[in-house]
Amino acid sequence: MDFNLPGEDDPRRIKVRKWFEENPDPTYAQLAEQGWTASNWPEPWGVGADAEMQWIIDEEIVRAGLQLPYTINAIALNQCGQSLLSYGTEAQRQKFLPGALACEEIWCMLFSEPSGGSDLGALRTTARREGDHYIVNGHKIWTSVADQASVGVLVARTDPSKPKHAGLSMFLIDMKSPGVTVNPIIDMTGNKNEYNEVFLDDVKIPADALLGKEGEGWKLTMEQLQTERVGMTKPGVVWGMGPTARDLMDGLIETGRISDPLLRDDAAKVYIEGEILRLLTYRNMTNRINGTPAGFEGSAGKMLSSPHGQRMADIAKRSQGAAGMIRDPDVLPLPDKKWGMFSNWDYAYWFSPANTLGVGTQEVLLNVVAERVLGLPRDLDPTARVPFSEISNATAKAAE
Template identity: 90%
Template sequence: MDFNFPGEDDPRRVKVRSWFEKNPNPTYAQLAAQGWTASNWPEPWGVSADAEMQWIIDEEIQRAGLELPYTINAIGLNQCGQSLLTHGTEAQRQKFLPPALACEEIWCMLFSEPSGGSDLGGLRTTAKLEGDHYIVNGHKIWTSVADHASVGVLVARTDTSKPKHTGLSMFLIDMHSPGITVNPIIDLTGNKNEYNEVFLDNVKVPADALLGREGDGWKLAIEQLQTERVGMTKPGVVWGMGPTARDLMDGLIKTGRISDPLLRDDAAKTYIEGEILRLLTYRNMSNRMNGKPAGFEGSAGKMLSSPHGQRMADIAKRSQGAAGMIRDPDVLPLPDKKWGMFSDWDYAYWFSPANTLGVGTQEVLLNVVAERVLGLPRDIDPTAKIPFSELSGGRAKAAE
């Protein structure tokens, strides 16, 4: 790997920075017109930027004082939008991508369900084709940003006669459709909710909202989750975002709290972890530069980064001593960067229990790494080849 990243005098950087100087305080629609909100995408949506060019554009967006587009509309620009590029129709791309790239329509992922836990393949939400539309019924939970999303990426069961993984399909649905109810899940942070539960009661979804073909839902969902996990293999405190172990160490030094020998020992260990994650980020960048697709290294990286973020947040709060038991948004000083909701240690601490649950629990990720990276025998799933309609007795049939 080459760690000599583009310098301040790199002609590509100079060109991008010059545009920002001529266009102060640009909108995301203006950035999208430049192809910079998803710069690695092919034209006309992006500029087919290689990893280095994407790095430059992202740095210059932050230098201009803007939040990175894919932190505002992560589902649309990172996880699911790329599926639309590959598997969607031209009409779908023209309808959904322009407002997503402009961060004008936020997307959410309607995956998890109350009855399924981590078994996404066991979901019970159904989509029945009736003429030129599907009728969708079901209940989703732990859906990030559903309360202000315009587009929902829905996985639903379209064929109960097939085994659970093969009877799933994916749709792009209008979150303002009649029959959709979104209830916020209030958490212990005291901040605005991150998660929601979503009820779908006889929701009419146009047949042309199907992404790919019927039965492609499981394949598309796994592709999107791996892409999401690669994005989380970064040294930030929450899922790769927010302050890093370097920022933690700087804050401890500036406040003098590093003088506590026990705290210093924990901080040093966490700092080393952060540097390992930084190297993994560079490896992912190197893989993208060499045209390698996202693989199961995303699961391994997410498995490492989630508890790392929890340890960082714990040290930041613990450094306050007894004062840490009282809400204080200025736990440790931080650089002037925009990380969205994870821009302070206090919120990161309260949110951190979710690190090892969301986007694949630690147990699920350990299984993925064991089976698909180390080549160990798969866990036996006695339901994998049984038609879904025969599972759980009448409950599966009732979902129809």
């Protein structure tokens, strides 16, 4: 098996690097003009890059000292924007994609709700059609970057007479619309909030904000989540981003803390996990080269990477001993890379409990792998085929 990636002398790399030499400190709008902020997308939005070419472009963006575009505007460039290429209208693409690709209009996912827990299909936010628009009412929570976002990818219930998964639709909404209220959720890190809750009170959105058709919301949601999970199947400390087990090991060796036999043993284990995740990344790359769509292996990958990141962050902090109980951005030396908010071990440690909750809890992912990959019997859900408007009665009867 050949794991050699395109080298320094690869003509494709030389061409990309020359552009950066001729255009120092480029904006993301300039990168978008080159088709490099989502290089795997087809023209005119990307350059239709195969997996190797995308790898080259991403490496050269980092080499130029820039943060990768899909870590700045992840929802648009990694999770949801591609849905517009398959299901959106040309008008929607022209309206939403240029600003997203330039990282000038940040997107957020209005999915999770306080009453739903891990059962996204049980969401209660409604979108009622009235002539040429919809009226939206509901409450979303744990919405990343909603306080910065211009565009919200909203999943709402358009037909409560259908079973819970069948009556959902997806919309692209203006986060500045009247009736949209965003409240930050302040966490224990003391850093700027990552999450928010969003209230939608009689929000009026045009009918052409509907992505795809009414009732396709669940299908679109699952495609987007699987794409997101594949993107998280990487060796980074938080959802595939940030320092890796290799960086952790380098830091432990540089500081001499690797001499602790217990720490060394734990570090060796996470190093092995990191290499497995690295190979899974290559496998995903191979699938893309072969035109294989993101499947349920994304759930398995995310299921592995999330606790792996938690163990890495724990080792980094434990390596400090008692000093690890206080704030110290330089827990261990790190290479000079830009990983956004996950660029230090402290924040990664504080944030890491979210690893196994966001984008599918471990329990949900275990169910997906058991049912969709191993073919085990599905969990009994008495509400699955019941009209959503009757679910409370069906649940009560099932409990009798």
